[in-house]
Amino acid sequence: MKRVTIHDVAEAAGVSLATVDRVLNGRPGVRKTTIAKVKQAVDTLNYKPDVFAAGLAKKRTYRFHFLLPNGPNAFMEDLTREATSHAETMSGDRMHVHVEPIDAFDGHRVAGTLALLDHTVCDGVAVVAPAFPEVRAAIDRLQDRGVPVVTLVSDHPASNRRHFVGIDNVAAGRTAGRLLGRFLPRQPGKIAIVAGSLGLRDHAERYQGCREVIEQDYPHLDLLKVREGRDDNARNADLVARLLKENPELAGLYNIGAGNRGTISALSASGQAESVVVVGHELTPYTREALQADVFDAVIAQDPGHEIRSAIRVLKALCDGVPIIDGQERIGIDVFLKDNLPAVTDRPDSTE
Amino acid sequence: MKRVTIHDVAEAAGVSLATVDRVLNGRPGVRKTTIAKVKQAVDTLNYKPDVFAAGLAKKRTYRFHFLLPNGPNAFMEDLTREATSHAETMSGDRMHVHVEPIDAFDGHRVAGTLALLDHTVCDGVAVVAPAFPEVRAAIDRLQDRGVPVVTLVSDHPASNRRHFVGIDNVAAGRTAGRLLGRFLPRQPGKIAIVAGSLGLRDHAERYQGCREVIEQDYPHLDLLKVREGRDDNARNADLVARLLKENPELAGLYNIGAGNRGTISALSASGQAESVVVVGHELTPYTREALQADVFDAVIAQDPGHEIRSAIRVLKALCDGVPIIDGQERIGIDVFLKDNLPAVTDRPDSTE
């Protein structure tokens, strides 16, 4: 039951402490036969370095920057809240999480913010990457400077980001399409789609997924052309009101992006809320209430807390050069109906 | 940016190191005015103890026992696999997770296993608690001996367990009912329910939730009386085959417990698989395949990896006497359709 230390390893391998240290920490100047001896001893003794002692000795600190959109978006606010709250609780663990609001619609500003970072300021960056080429370039340059970058929520696959923390948006769109197809009766009907902008990668992918499923498995359903509301509540309210007026017999509605609040108010005002099957994204106080009031029928979501924690773990793993446990870092596509809503936690008000 | 240590706190408070230590670790013999001075200094300086140094110094080890059912059940196997895999990876963190298989159907044996534990052997216990009174008593006695106990997957609310790590099974049942109600056309139809045993708390709760929703919102659907297959594949296959023969026009089927493999094979064999809407529990290789083949229409699940990690975090928090972050420890009710299945991870074969 006693702990195996490097002393034991040294003894077992018949070498000195210094040599064991050289092997364990990959320092140069050790013959490979000796390396083998040490490694052999390590795993016959099943030596595991003491994380506490190691952490103390190398007095490493992890400084991470989180670049998160600052818009009036309940999901992003949740993400920011989770990040700042972790910034506090983990500061004892030699973690310094700095949250920096960015304007996700201004590619140059985001690229500029990224350009200011290097290893003197931080050891890792998580960014909700808008799909601008200058952002991709800034990510790549930052990594060339030795700072690992992970994308959060919205990926930028063309870049060299080391990891993406977020959901598979095509699959999310497919799920939305499946729910619409199955919730609606097997008869012709029209489905409206409201997105923020198809220029946003995640929105485009969700649309693609939804369309795939509807066209393949529910051909009796007719997808109206996508309306873009720029994730703005007022615009969405307007769009949805008009859609409902133009299509009094509308069967389904898929709100691909944010701006749920606008969509919900237009639906409620129209009096058609219950007859239209509506699927939205992200669990916020508004979508939650809409589900309970049968205005929304399903919500596809991703857990912001999981995403922040996962991003931190991944960045730490990248800094330490240890492998990432894929299974643990996979972010699930959550499906919420009115019946499986998580209990509310006490949170300050937010807008969307 | 430099780290605040107890030295700084001592200096700021105008007391000695020893006194700071006494206050911080709640040792006796300090005047309350002094305590106040120190605490004041602690939070003006925002002192946070260094977890690495503390961990090293108090060479604390956390020894946790996980008592998990050993039956041929893919979900429990996943749970066991996650637990043993964490036992390895966390052994460096002074965590010793011991997994002990139990026969969940033998209350006396489980109680006997619990009775053998005390603080000389382990610092915390997580148990998938079968609903026997002797198990409740054993849990309470174990806690009286100073070992915190959390229940896992299946709760025992009457006991004094400190926490329950698992899903709200009533809500899970409601979700299943909702999916059946919404996937089926709005016309009369029969729904069959196969459980392991209504004597199992989680199964009973799921049934209750499902019935609530169906009776309230989908009264045109007729719930057949529950068949109990004891989570056994052969029994389930038999039951389902008979159900399908007796009810050729069966509209829906809810498989409340394990034994999915039996249910699936009977459905496939009957040729009625596609016409019956089927909801099952837990994501296993079999239910996954059934979803993809349109034999199952939805699967309600809980993530075994999350549950194990949560149980470990909770037990550690209980040992350290620090508060539990509720939001982080809440286990979600996952809903899987064929479209939002997580990518498969490489795992050894399992049976169910």
Added chain:
DNA sequence: GGGAAAATGACTAACGTACCTCAAAATATC
């Protein structure tokens, strides 16, 4: 076999906290 280079050993000082002892000072008790 002699000299250079490479490999290894022996030691030490951190890192920040926990926990212990013993003495000194402050306060309480009569």
Added chain:
DNA sequence: GATATTTTGAGGTACGTTAGTCATTTTCCC
């Protein structure tokens, strides 16, 4: 005001690792 008691200070050791330095040994090459 003397004594008993409580409170505080000073100092040390231990925890297991990292990351050095410098001396010594081994190996290699001509």
